[in-house]
Amino acid sequence: MTTPAQGLHTHVLDALGLEIAAGDCPPGLVLRTDELAQRFDVSRTVVREVVRVLESMHLVESRRRVGVTVRPTEEWNVYDPQVIRWRLAGSDRPRQLRSLTVLRSAVEPVAAGLAARHATAEQCAALTECALGMVATSRGQQLEGYLRHDIAFHRIVLNASGNEMFARLGDVVAEVLAGRTHHQVMFEDPDPAAVTLHVRLAEAVREGDAGGAERLTKEIAVGALHELDVLAP
Amino acid sequence: MTTPAQGLHTHVLDALGLEIAAGDCPPGLVLRTDELAQRFDVSRTVVREVVRVLESMHLVESRRRVGVTVRPTEEWNVYDPQVIRWRLAGSDRPRQLRSLTVLRSAVEPVAAGLAARHATAEQCAALTECALGMVATSRGQQLEGYLRHDIAFHRIVLNASGNEMFARLGDVVAEVLAGRTHHQVMFEDPDPAAVTLHVRLAEAVREGDAGGAERLTKEIAVGALHELDVLAP
DNA sequence: GTGACATAAACGTCGTACTTTTCGCTCCTC
DNA sequence: GAGGAGCGAAAAGTACGACGTTTATGTCAC
Structure with a gap:
């Protein structure tokens, strides 16, 4: 590594x-x-x-x-992706993962709402493709493939928000997702509910449903937080 | 400088x-x-x-x-306070100020909600003190004093949220507030509505009213965004 | 035209010497 | 004995010159 x-x-x-x-x-x-x-x-x-x-x-x-x-x-400059990577490799990974996920739960819903208003046709298409990719890799120990699509999905949403600060959080989210996949024991496949939510979020964005996109993203975040509660001290 | x-x-x-x-x-x-x-x-x-x-x-x-x-x-690592400071001194300050304010409008309400649940007695007291300071300096060309209290206020809220990532945004918010005070022509005194909202927010946090704190912070953010719309291209 | 090869330009690394700041100690005074 | 002035050394800051390493680019032969 x-x-x-x-x-x-x-x-x-x-x-x-x-x-x-x-x-x-x-x-x-x-x-x-x-x-x-x-x-x-x-x-x-x-x-x-x-x-x-x-x-x-x-x-x-x-x-x-x-x-x-x-x-x-x-x-520390804890928003530096490099610092995040280092910290996620360390001993207080759980705490770090939790605070980052709370941050995501604040930012991503708003970003998704904006994305629903501003996303281009290409971004919508790419989003749907990622969602389908997540579905396809959601079973049978394909965690790496799933992770790739998951990262791409959230990155597209953040970019489509049209806000630079949100967009640049894509790296942070990527680190979080990668961190929780690589460092946390995940015997089983991803939560099916989360997969469904991503598919529905892609739909909401495509249809320009800002409220729906925001709500669905909140649900995804809540799920992620809950997952952390279960798998971390 | x-x-x-x-x-x-x-x-x-x-x-x-x-x-x-x-x-x-x-x-x-x-x-x-x-x-x-x-x-x-x-x-x-x-x-x-x-x-x-x-x-x-x-x-x-x-x-x-x-x-x-x-x-x-x-x-660029646009979350680095140093980079933010440099950019705010440059030509695309308006765009920068806007995207940062949108970020604040996503993060600070959530942080305020958490602060209402977790704030210590000391933090509540400090918050009230800052709010009073803002009131005291809200009239008569005391922009520097107002700024100092404003920064302290938001920093306390972010710290009181108990989330490290939120807390570390204190520097970013400080840069934004300082940037908009120093670089933007502000003939008049701060918006009285904003001052009132801060006072009420301090109360909400002290009373543990998470919902109220979140709502009030959203209002502050909306006001800040509106102010930008008026004063920026 | 395409490939291999030589060239040189720029960064990367090193060692050394010198400068500057400042901690901590001593010593002197009161 | 307390407090302050002065001294010395430790460590970072700066400078310079030499050499190594990579690699873009041009050249030459095929």
């Missing part, structure tokens, strides 16, 4: 970012660049660039004469 | 980030590190660190033998 040799920088960034975002480093812990350089067997240059990126994500703070301090969780 | 001498890195990052995020650089434009180093009169080391940060925000992409390419808007 690690990117093999896409640059030293990427490798160190991923390792360190994962370590911090996953919660392995207590807030306030101080790292030294020299130390890190030695530990990862790279030059200080590389470490400094990594630290700068981590700093831009508010994961750490670098101060002279003191070192690189790990910042408390509340200050 | 520029940070005087808080490090060369910060200065160059701000200048370049602003230039790109504000829309002065067309997507696809290629920059060279040497060129930038010369232009800002800093070493390549500094430029490289800046580029790395910009790259982590998906504002640019750095490829060997090619240079640093400016990415299209759709790929």
Whole structure:
């Protein structure tokens, strides 16, 4: 799962970012660049660039004469898809998954309502296709295929909303869906009710039924939250 | 408004980030590190660190033998507060302000509903205090004071929701409020209706009235959107 | 025209030297 | 003994020069 040799920088960034975002480093812990350089067997240059990126994500703070301090969780840029990925790989995945799903339950219904008003013919067609794809992969251990269609479906809705901020949440949703598929034990096939709701949502959007689209999306979100309640502490 | 001498890195990052995020650089434009180093009169080391940060925000992409390419808007990490600040200082501020306000109108009502259920006594008190502060500064050209209370108010609501993702939107909301106060000509005092709504919202939260809190917040959002329609192209 | 190959341009990495900030300690004064 | 001034060192910040690595592009032969 690690990117093999896409640059030293990427490798160190991923390792360190994962370590911090996953919660392995207590807030306030101080790292030294020299130390890190030695530990990862790279030059200080590389470490400094990594630290700068981590700093831009508010994961750490670098101060002279003191070192690189790990910042408390509340200050992180938790909307950075990279940070989300790191956190979902860590120990507080359940909490993270839950708060992200609550966010989805707030945003996606509104986005779906807007999509019903603004979606183009192509977007409607693509949406229907995705819904059908979900139906087709909803049985028989085809979780990967289902996930792909699910992600595409929600991405289209968010894009069709016509709002840039919603659209850019597509990556976040993708991370959430991928995270819950990959990290959570899901013996069984996806919830049939959810599949049906997606099909009906595609219909509602195609028919320009904003209210219906919003309501159906809310139901999907409620279902997702309930699923979390069942499968997580 | 520029940070005087808080490090060369910060200065160059701000200048370049602003230039790109504000829309002065067309997507696809290629920059060279040497060129930038010369232009800002800093070493390549500094430029490289800046580029790395910009790259982590998906504002640019750095490829060997090619240079640093400016990415299209759709790929930017538009939830990064820094990026939001840069964009709000640029030419498409109206569009940006609108999409952010739509986002708020989706998120804040839900957050307020949760806040009504979860807010502590301290948070309720602070909320009331902010609302009173808004009332006190709502007349007589005290926009800065009003802004400070407004930001604090919304931050408390988002924090009190108990959801981390909502809480972290506090920075985004702060940028929006600050942006619309500083960049938009506001001869007159804030809308009295909005002030009243905030006071009532504080009450609703204190009384644990989730439905009321949600409804009032929606009204605030609608008002903000309407205000944008009036004052923006 | 198509393929392989050479070339060079740009970023990527490294090591070193020097500068700047600032923590923490000592020492002096009151 | 308390408090402040001054000193020294530790760590990040900056600069520079060299070399490595990738890869777009042009060239040459077929």
